[in-house]
Amino acid sequence: MDEVLVIGSGPAGLATAAELLRRGIPTTVLERGDRAAAAWAGRYDGLRFNTSRWWSALPGAPFPRAYGWFPTRDEYVDYLDGYAARHHVPVRTGVAVERIDPAGGRGWRLSTDAGPMAARHVVVATGIANRPALPGWATGTTYRGSVVHSADYRNPLPYRGRRVLVVGGGSSGMEIAAELARDAPGRCCCRCAPRRTCSCGPAAGCRPTCRCRSSSGCPCPWWTRCSPGCSG
Numbered sequence: 001m002d003e004v005l006v007i008g009s010g011p012a013g014l015a016t017a018a019e020l021l022r023r024g025i026p027t028t029v030l031e032r033g034d035r036a037a038a039a040w041a042g043r044y045d046g047l048r049f050n051t052s053r054w055w056s057a058l059p060g061a062p063f064p065r066a067y068g069w070f071p072t073r074d075e076y077v078d079y080l081d082g083y084a085a086r087h088h089v090p091v092r093t094g095v096a097v098e099r100i101d102p103a104g105g106r107g108w109r110l111s112t113d114a115g116p117m118a119a120r121h122v123v124v125a126t127g128i129a130n131r132p133a134l135p136g137w138a139t140g141t142t143y144r145g146s147v148v149h150s151a152d153y154r155n156p157l158p159y160r161g162r163r164v165l166v167v168g169g170g171s172s173g174m175e176i177a178a179e180l181a182r183d184a185p186g187r188c189c190c191r192c193a194p195r196r197t198c199s200c201g202p203a204a205g206c207r208p209t210c211r212c213r214s215s216s217g218c219p220c221p222w223w224t225r226c227s228p229g230c231s232g
C-alpha cells in the first residue's frame with residue numbers, strides 16, 4: 001500500500017507531492033494523461049500565463065527571468081517538468097482514477113483504468129478546468145459551421161479565410177480572438193457580456209508587482225506603475 005497517492009500532476013499535485021517527499025513521506029502522483037502536467041501541455045499553442053510570473057511560481061521555485069512577465073504554455077510545462085525532476089516526484093502517467101472508496105479504516109481503495117490501488121492517504125488535485133462544457137444552445141441547432149470548444153482549439157491555421165465568432169470574453173476567449181484576428185485574414189468578433197475591464201497593464205505604463213513599489217499609481221493590487229529607470 002502506498003502512503004500517499006496524489007491524483008493529478010498539475011502544479012497543485014506536483015507541489016503537494018514535493019512538499020510531502022521533502023518531509024520524508026513516500027508519495028506517488030497518478031496522472032491520466034501521457035505526461036506530467038498533461039492539462040497544461042494539452043492547451044492551445046499560443047497560451048500565455050495571464051497571471052504574471054511573480055504570482056504563479058511554486059514554493060521555492062521562482063520562474064527564470066528569461067520567461068518574461070507572462071510565461072508561455074511551453075515554458076510553463078518545462079518549468080513543471082523541471083520542478084518534478086528536481087524534487088524527484090514519481091509520476092505514474094496513463095492512470096485515470098475512476099473511484100475512491102474507504103478501505104475499512106485502513107486508508108483508501110482506488111479504482112483506476114490501470115487496475116486497483118490502495119493508499120493510506122489520497123490527495124485529489126485534479127484541477128477545476130478539465131471538463132470542457134459546451135452550452136446547450138451551441139449544439140443541436142441548424143447551424144452548419146463547426147462549433148469548437150476552446151479546449152479543442154489549437155491555433156489559427158484551420159480558420160484562415162473563415163469567419164469566426166468567439167463566444168466568451170474571458171482570458172481564453174480574448175486571447176484566442178486576438179490571435180485569430182492577427183493571424184487568420186477572416187473576420188472575428190467576440191460577443192459576450194464584458195467582465196469588468198481594467199485599465200492597468202503595460203499600455204498604461206504598469207508592470208505586475210514592480211519591485212520598486214515607490215510610486216503605485218495603479219488601482220489594481222497586482223499592477224504597479226514603475227518609477228522611471230526601474231527594471232522591474
Ligand SMILES: Cc1cc2nc3c(=O)[nH]c(=O)nc-3n(C[C@H](O)[C@H](O)[C@H](O)COP(=O)(O)OP(=O)(O)OC[C@H]3O[C@@H](n4cnc5c(N)ncnc54)[C@H](O)[C@@H]3O)c2cc1C
Binds near residue numbers: 032037050171
Ligand atoms: C486556458 C487556461 C488558462 C489558464 N491560465 C492561468 C493563468 O494564467 N494563471 C493561473 O494561475 N491559472 C491559470 N489557469 C488555471 C489553471 O488551470 C490553474 O491555475 C492550474 O493549472 C491549476 O492547477 P491544478 O494542479 O489544480 O490543476 P491542473 O493543472 O488542471 O492539473 C490537474 C491534473 O489532473 C489530471 N487529472 C484530472 N482528472 C484525473 C483523474 N481522474 N485521474 C488522474 N489524473 C487526473 C489532469 O490530466 C491534469 O494533469 C488557466 C486555465 C486554463 C484552462
